[in-house]
Structure formats: C-alpha cells, structure tokens
Amino acid sequence: MVSFWRKEYWEKRGKTKFIVKNGEILLEKLITTFDETEVPILVFESLVKYGILKDHILSHREPHLESLSWRQRLKISMEIANAFAYLHVGFPRPIVYSKMSSSIILLDEHLVPKLIDFSYAECIPDGETHIKGAQFREYVGYTAPELCRGVLNEKCDVYGFGIFLLEILTGQRKIDLIRSMSETEDETETKDEDRKFFARMGDNWSLDFEGGEINWLCNFVKNINGENWFIVVVDPTIIGDRLCPETRQQIKVFVELVVIKCLSYSAGDRPSMIDVANNSGNFIYLLQHNVN
Incomplete structure (x- = not known):
C-alpha cells in the first residue's frame, strides 16, 4: 500500500x-x-498490514477488528514513547512532533507502531527552549493548553501522549471519554458542579484551550475509589482479559505515575519522554512477571 x-x-x-x-x-x-x-x-x-491503531483501540466501533490486550497496548505505548524520546534528544536540535493522535499511528504485522505524517514536526531553534508564536490553530492532534499562548516545545508532545494513553486505557476518544465520565453516576466525592461543567460547554470540544477539561478528567479519575475505579475507567475489553489483582493495581499506579503526570497543566510539571518510556518499560517488566 x-x-x-x-x-x-x-x-x-x-x-x-x-x-x-x-x-x-x-x-x-x-x-x-x-x-x-x-x-x-x-x-x-x-506499512499498514494491521491497520490504524485508533480502530483497534476503539474496537467497539469496528467489531470486525481484534481488540488489543493490556500488554499489547502498553508495549505499543512504550515504543511510541521511545520514538518521541528519540525525536526530542537524538538530534542536534529537539524535534517536536506536535500532531499526536491514534488516527495517524499504523501497526505492522508484528504490532509495531509506525508514526506517520511529519508535516507538523518542528525543530526548536538554536539557543531556545521553545518555539515562540506557534500557530496552534493548525495543530489538529491532542493539543496542549500552552499552545493557546503560542508556546510549542517537547512538553507539548508529552501532553498529547498523555491523552493518547487515556485512549489506550479507556478505549474511548477524548471527546467521548469526557462526556461519559461527566454523566457517570458513582459513589465518588466528585462535585456535581464539576460533572456538569462540560455539559455547559456544548459541542465545542475540538481544542482544550486552557486545559480545563483534562484537569477535570484527571481529578475525576483520581477521586474514584476501590474496585469501582477499574470498572469506570478501564476499557471493558481489558477487564475481559481476567487480569490478576497485581496487574489491576499496576494499571492504577501506571495511571497515577505516568498518565496523570503527562497531563499536568504546567509544562514544567510533566515528565520528559525519556522518563515516560523508562517508566513504561518498567511496567512491562512487572507485567511479564505477573501470573494471571
């Protein structure tokens, strides 16, 4: 093809x-x-023998496609994190991919992810830590809040990767995830005002200009307690894998230590992609030593 x-x-x-x-x-x-x-x-x-990653994550929309296990999803995430880390530190000047989306990641026959479409990639200028005056309206991936101020650097990729991890974990697009979470009836201490926040926003979900919707989502996820957390947050097809208690706990820790930190509103509070890749590798190691 x-x-x-x-x-x-x-x-x-x-x-x-x-x-x-x-x-x-x-x-x-x-x-x-x-x-x-x-x-x-x-x-x-x-190289699209296995198709587009988005279709396998959102397998409920494409019932003819095989859903991915948690181990497969975590491995794919680590390999993408390694690719981003290479872009950020493997060249004389950092390269910002700036268009992260599961719809532009292909899978080969070995489920190895393939980044495509570098049309929005940018090099950080010599002596600078970011690109000033970035035209954020052109970026159609998972948009970091600082792009509304025209600031683009490697931490924008980290933020987009965090949203991607949420999709990997939940099996839902960001727009669907926020809507479903805002409508969820559970026993958490999340305020009704917070749950209704996005209902007042209407259908204007395309860009997260101030990071508010993701901040709300992260707080919602952190405030869910006990077994209900796994049922509300995790893709049912992952739950169907009959994961052992150790793996379930590791998934929750992965969300707290990796996903939530990637989605920090302040770019300075986000980890580097090298740290994200290393942490993902550590979780894969633990997963391989669990007995389901």
Whole structure:
C-alpha cells in the first residue's frame, strides 16, 4: 500500500529535506517523487498490514477488528514513547512532533507502531527552549493548553501522549471519554458542579484551550475509589482479559505515575519522554512477571 502527498504541502513546511535525511524515524518510507506531474507529489510506502491503531483501540466501533490486550497496548505505548524520546534528544536540535493522535499511528504485522505524517514536526531553534508564536490553530492532534499562548516545545508532545494513553486505557476518544465520565453516576466525592461543567460547554470540544477539561478528567479519575475505579475507567475489553489483582493495581499506579503526570497543566510539571518510556518499560517488566 502506498500513500500520496502533494509535494507543495510538505515543502511549505520545510519537511522534504527532513524526510530524506531522517527516513529511519519517519517509519513511512519515501519511495519516489513525481516532479513532472501537474501537481508534484511524494509517494510513501505505508506499512499498514494491521491497520490504524485508533480502530483497534476503539474496537467497539469496528467489531470486525481484534481488540488489543493490556500488554499489547502498553508495549505499543512504550515504543511510541521511545520514538518521541528519540525525536526530542537524538538530534542536534529537539524535534517536536506536535500532531499526536491514534488516527495517524499504523501497526505492522508484528504490532509495531509506525508514526506517520511529519508535516507538523518542528525543530526548536538554536539557543531556545521553545518555539515562540506557534500557530496552534493548525495543530489538529491532542493539543496542549500552552499552545493557546503560542508556546510549542517537547512538553507539548508529552501532553498529547498523555491523552493518547487515556485512549489506550479507556478505549474511548477524548471527546467521548469526557462526556461519559461527566454523566457517570458513582459513589465518588466528585462535585456535581464539576460533572456538569462540560455539559455547559456544548459541542465545542475540538481544542482544550486552557486545559480545563483534562484537569477535570484527571481529578475525576483520581477521586474514584476501590474496585469501582477499574470498572469506570478501564476499557471493558481489558477487564475481559481476567487480569490478576497485581496487574489491576499496576494499571492504577501506571495511571497515577505516568498518565496523570503527562497531563499536568504546567509544562514544567510533566515528565520528559525519556522518563515516560523508562517508566513504561518498567511496567512491562512487572507485567511479564505477573501470573494471571
């Protein structure tokens, strides 16, 4: 399978040279270019034998697709975190992917995730810690709140990765997750005013300009107690794996130590992608030593 992109689309963003030089991390192989056509195009090889990750996470929407186990989801998350860490520290200047979304991650036949579409990737300028004046309206992934102030750096990727982890864990898109959580009747101490907050927002869920909806969601998740936490938060297909008590506890700890921290409102409070990748690897190690 191949995919086609207008060459002009990439060159306007200065990405063609980046693709050619760094093809090993693009994970979607550039096959050739057609400059003689009426509209010059770039042709990529798409390794999509197992499809788009989003479809396997949201398997209830695609019943013909096999759902992913918790171990598979955690392994995929770690490999994506490793890819982001490489972008952030493996080059003379950090590269911010800035378009994190489960809809642009492909899976090969071994369930290895493939990052695609680097059209929004940006390099942090020499001597700077972030890109000033970033045009956040162009970013269509999981948007960090500081982008509304025109600030873009590696911690924006960390925030987007945190939302991605929520999707991996719950089997729901962010928009659906917040709506379902706000409507959940449970025995937590979450205030009714908080649960109704997003009902007043209507359908304007596209960008989290001030981080309010995610802050609310994180507090909601942290305040659920006991076994009810697992039932309310975790994808039912993961629960169906009959996880042992140790694994259930590790999932909750993973959410507290990794997911919630990635979603900190303040960029300075978020971990680096190296730390996220290392923590994910530690949880995989523990998972392999559990007996279900």
